[in-house]
Every structure is written in C-alpha cells, then in structure tokens.
Amino acid sequence: MIVKERDMTSIQAATSAETNSIEEMLTASGYSKTAINYYINKPHMGQISDADIISEMTGTCGDTMGIYIKMDNGVVGDAKYQVMGCAGAISAARAVVDLIKGKDLDFARSIDDGTVYKVLQEIPVKKHHCIQLAVKTLHKALDTHHLQRSA
Numbered sequence: 001m002i003v004k005e006r007d008m009t010s011i012q013a014a015t016s017a018e019t020n021s022i023e024e025m026l027t028a029s030g031y032s033k034t035a036i037n038y039y040i041n042k043p044h045m046g047q048i049s050d051a052d053i054i055s056e057m058t059g060t061c062g063d064t065m066g067i068y069i070k071m072d073n074g075v076v077g078d079a080k081y082q083v084m085g086c087a088g089a090i091s092a093a094r095a096v097v098d099l100i101k102g103k104d105l106d107f108a109r110s111i112d113d114g115t116v117y118k119v120l121q122e123i124p125v126k127k128h129h130c131i132q133l134a135v136k137t138l139h140k141a142l143d144t145h146h147l148q149r150s151a
Contacts, residue, residue, distance in 0.1 A: 026087055032121035038094035039087040045094075046080045055141030059133040063089040067141050069100070076100045076108065081134075088127030092134035095119040100138070109142050111135060 019040055026036045051068035058064045063085025070078040079100055081093035095116050100108040116131045117123075123130070 030122060030124040031087060031091070032123070034095075035087070035091040035120045035123050038091040038120075042090065043094055044080050044097035045082070047082060048078055048080050053141045053145045055137055055144055057133060057137040057140055059085075059089070059129060061085075061129060061133075063130065063133060065089065065093055065133060065137045067093075067096075067137050069141060069145075075102055075104050077102075081137075085133075086127070086130065088123050088130035089133060091120055091123060092116055092131045093137075096134045096138050105142060105145070108138060111138060 022040060023036055026039065027033075031039070046068075047066075048068040048070050050070065052071045053069035054066065056064065056066040063083070065085070066082040068080045068082075069076055072078075079097045081097060083090045083093050096111065099111055099115065099119060113128070113131050113135055116135060117128075120131070
C-alpha cells in the first residue's frame with residue numbers, strides 16, 4: 001500500500017473516550033489540569049515559515065524542541081513550538097509560548113523554570129527537566145538572535 005506524504009503528517013483528533021482516558025492517566029501521574037489541557041489541545045504547535053527567531057534543542061532525555069518566533073513592532077507577535085517528546089515537554093513548551101506572546105524580548109529573557117512551573121501549576125517531579133528544556137530552547141533562540149543583530 002502506498003501512503004501519500006500528506007496522509008502521514010495528518011493527526012487524528014482523539015475521541016472523547018480517548019481524551020478522558022488520557023486525562024485520567026495524566027492526572028494520576030501528577031499533572032495539573034492546565035498542563036493536561038496544554039498537552040491535549042496542543043495550542044501553539046507547528047512552525048512559522050517566516051519566523052524571525054528559530055532555535056532547536058535536544059534534552060538529555062532525548063526530547064527535542066524547536067521554537068519559532070515572529071516579531072511584530074518589538075514584541076513577540078506569534079510563537080510556536082515543535083516538540084517530539086512527552087506530555088511534560090509539550091506542556092512546558094506551550095506554557096512558554098503563552099508567557100512570551102505580546103511581550104518584548106527582555107521579558108522573554110526573564111522567563112525561568114519557576115515562571116513556567118507557576119503556569120503549569122503541577123507536573124511530576126521527574127518531568128521538571130522538561131521545563132528546563134523549554135526555557136533553555138527559548139534562551140538559546142534569544143541568544144542566537146542577539147548575536148546575529150550584534151554582528
């Protein structure tokens with residue numbers, strides 16, 4: 001059977017029963033409702049083809065994140081993450097985007113692990129490295145952008 005490329009990249013929406021099962025599993029694992037909603041709904045997922053700032057990192061756990069930021073009059077007009085990783089990584093990346101949209105790069109630079117944790121409210125202790133990866137990916141993007149503008 002030949003599978004067309006566009007068929008391979010489409011993502012099927014979870015059924016209501018599947019979503020409930022995922023929510024129950026993540027709740028039992030120690031994720032907050034906020035983190036679960038980020039994981040299930042996956043806002044800010046994708047790429048920005050004409051992004052002004054792009055960066056990618058792979059964490060020690062093997063999760064990989066890419067961030068795409070589009071500036072608009074000195075503030076973050078849009079931002080998206082691509083994540084190949086667990087629920088913790090996906091949730092943390094989405095929280096970072098919510099924090100930086102509409103803000104300037106100085107504010108984005110001030111974001112740290114604690115700031116993201118407060119947005120997520122709760123994720124399992126063994127997943128705190130996911131928050132670190134999301135923040136490091138953001139900071140790497142900002143560092144690269146700063147170096148390019150300084151050159």
